Amino acid sequence: xxxxxxxxxxxxxxxxxxxxxxxxxxxxxxxxxxxxxxxxxxxxxxxxxxxxxxxxxxxxxxxxxxxxxxxxxxxxxxxxxxxxxxxxxxxxxxxxxxxxxxxxxxxxxxxxxxxxxxxxxxxxxxxxxxxxxxxxxxxxxxxxxxxxxxxxxxxxxxxxxxxxxxxxxxxxxxxxxxxxxxxxxxxxxxxxxxxxxxxxxxxxxxxxxxxxxxxxxxxxxxxxxxxxxxxxxxxxxxxxxxxxxxxxxxxxxxxxxxxxxxxxx
Amino acid sequence: xxxxxxxxxxxxxxxxxxxxxxxxxxxxxxxxxxxxxxxxxxxxxxxxxxxxxxxxxxxxxxxxxxxxxxxxxxxxxxxxxxxxxxxxxxxxxxxxxxxxxxxxxxxxxxxxxxxxxxxxxxxxxxxxxxxxxxxxxxxxxxxxxxxxxxxxxxxxxxxxxxxxxxxxxxxxxxxxxxxxxxxxxxxxxxxxxxxxxxxxxxxxxxxxxxxxxxxxxxxxxxxxxxxxxxxxxxxxxxxxxxxxxxxxxxxxxxxxxxxxxxxxxxxxxxxxxxxxxxxxxxxxxxx
Numbered sequence: 001x002x003x004x005x006x007x008x009x010x011x012x013x014x015x016x017x018x019x020x021x022x023x024x025x026x027x028x029x030x031x032x033x034x035x036x037x038x039x040x041x042x043x044x045x046x047x048x049x050x051x052x053x054x055x056x057x058x059x060x061x062x063x064x065x066x067x068x069x070x071x072x073x074x075x076x077x078x079x080x081x082x083x084x085x086x087x088x089x090x091x092x093x094x095x096x097x098x099x100x101x102x103x104x105x106x107x108x109x110x111x112x113x114x115x116x117x118x119x120x121x122x123x124x125x126x127x128x129x130x131x132x133x134x135x136x137x138x139x140x141x142x143x144x145x146x147x148x149x150x151x152x153x154x155x156x157x158x159x160x161x162x163x164x165x166x167x168x169x170x171x172x173x174x175x176x177x178x179x180x181x182x183x184x185x186x187x188x189x190x191x192x193x194x195x196x197x198x199x200x201x202x203x204x205x206x207x208x209x210x211x212x213x214x215x216x217x218x219x220x221x222x223x224x225x226x227x228x229x230x231x232x233x234x235x236x237x238x239x240x241x242x243x244x245x246x247x248x249x250x251x252x253x254x255x256x257x258x259x260x261x262x263x264x265x
Numbered sequence: 266x267x268x269x270x271x272x273x274x275x276x277x278x279x280x281x282x283x284x285x286x287x288x289x290x291x292x293x294x295x296x297x298x299x300x301x302x303x304x305x306x307x308x309x310x311x312x313x314x315x316x317x318x319x320x321x322x323x324x325x326x327x328x329x330x331x332x333x334x335x336x337x338x339x340x341x342x343x344x345x346x347x348x349x350x351x352x353x354x355x356x357x358x359x360x361x362x363x364x365x366x367x368x369x370x371x372x373x374x375x376x377x378x379x380x381x382x383x384x385x386x387x388x389x390x391x392x393x394x395x396x397x398x399x400x401x402x403x404x405x406x407x408x409x410x411x412x413x414x415x416x417x418x419x420x421x422x423x424x425x426x427x428x429x430x431x432x433x434x435x436x437x438x439x440x441x442x443x444x445x446x447x448x449x450x451x452x453x454x455x456x457x458x459x460x461x462x463x464x465x466x467x468x469x470x471x472x473x474x475x476x477x478x479x480x481x482x483x484x485x486x487x488x489x490x491x492x493x494x495x496x497x498x499x500x501x502x503x504x505x506x507x508x509x510x511x512x513x514x515x516x517x518x519x520x521x522x523x524x525x526x527x528x529x530x531x532x533x534x535x536x537x538x539x540x541x542x543x544x545x546x547x548x549x550x551x552x
Contacts (some may be wrong), residue, residue, distance in 0.1 A: 013294055141383075144328065144382065144383055145457075146353060148323040148353060149278075152276075152325075212465065257383045257423070257425075258382075259383075259421070
């Protein structure tokens with residue numbers, strides 16, 4: 001198990017290879033010793049089939065997301081955990097698109113991906129997962145993940161730092177007993193904040209056994225090019241609008257009151 | 266016949282608190298626990314009781330808290346209850362919306378702004394308009410509930426509208442779309458919606474019918490995954506009378522699992538008709 005000083009953590013890539021290329025370049029420039037991806041390579045964006053080769057080419061270590069579990073096993077849906085029919089309608093479009101474009105050799109690799117990974121940074125024990133250590137498709141939102149709950153997650157996972165994604169909106173918190181939970185956000189689409197940038201989490205161990213420094217690094221990329229690509233491939237205008245405006249137009253019902261209130265729709 | 270299955274308690278994620286007991290300013294004809302102005306079956310909870318249960322839940326790593334009744338806003342300590350509980354996690358209040366005056370909405374907004382955790386409100390409607398809703402809830406209640414919802418929305422707290430399947434066609438995609446359109450027309454610009462099935466308990470047994478004795482789950486009907494998705498696999502309900510397995514079964518003596526949460530951390534036998542509705546519909550009372 002490696003002990004690192006600085007590492008980068010990418011959330012869902014969602015078929016957005018342009019954003020991923022920029023994030024890889026940025027993380028290397030900032031001196032990240034290792035790069036990790038927390039799963040959900042496809043869905044939403046135009047090029048799901050390009051993501052795994054790109055990650056492998058750059059030595060990015062990948063945790064399985066619910067998308068890889070679903071696509072890898074040809075499951076009937078993405079298993080994101082939506083409950084609203086409109087959310088499910090758009091989730092279906094994204095999933096079918098991804099499933100259709102994923103070659104079978106990639107599916108085999110998806111099945112073999114680990115559901116979680118462990119490493120240390122400055123002596124701190126990290127657990128990397130997609131949704132939560134309990135469930136691959138559990139949403140850990142900032143406003144509905146209180147400290148007592150996070151403390152128990154960390155305790156049961158025997159970890160000091162928990163890294164996750166799945167929700168699409170980044171946040172991080174240090175608990176009263178100095179555990180850390182970092183939701184790395186996603187590279188695939190903006191975070192419903194009216195900005196067209198996406199972001200990833202950069203963690204740095206400054207002192208041994210002390211809380212890690214967490215930076216959420218914004219990434220600008222050719223989002224207009226991606227939007228054109230999405231239109232050319234017949235992806236819904238609702239997805240394109242999100243890429244161009246930074247506001248979510250789908251997956252809204254799953255948002256807690258606080259996060260929903262911050263968005264435009 | 267095989268035995269009733271057992272729902273495991275995986276983790277106490279959700280604590281329900283019946284802060285108003287069974288006291289309500291309405292007497293809805295479909296209420297699964299027959300709440301009414303004169304129903305004292307479960308009394309109002311005190312701030313001390315709420316504090317004790319919330320503290321116990323937090324120690325168990327609970328994730329969220331729901332306040333219900335009866336009508337929670339009848340409890341004069343509701344705002345301090347919300348304020349204290351928000352220190353431990355997100356709070357959702359289920360209300361009929363009738364007591365949401367401008368000052369209360371402003372206070373709720375202040376509590377929401379002062380907390381790291383989400384404060385959410387859920388207002389129940391029972392139809393697309395007064396013609397359905399008021400038949401179940403009483404004359405004038407649709408208009409008053411919507412006024413409450415709009416006041417909340419104006420205060421920056423966009424409530425979730427909960428509607429039961431008593432509303433015609435609501436369970437279909439078309440029905441939902443129609444309902445959302447209706448809410449927009451009434452002034453909720455970004456409507457949020459949760460559809461609940463009807464549990465044939467309490468007053469609903471008179472309005473329609475109760476569960477037949479053969480409507481029960483058996484071990485052959487269930488899968489492990491299905492059991493783990495039930496809300497009783499991750500939640501409990503505290504009332505002034507003790508801690509129950511879920512918000513639905515507080516009239517069933519055998520659903521009372523203990524005085525404190527710690528006494529209820531064990532599996533529950535799914536031997537009630539309502540368990541069939543939860544299992545088959547896959548629905549939970551959570552938002």
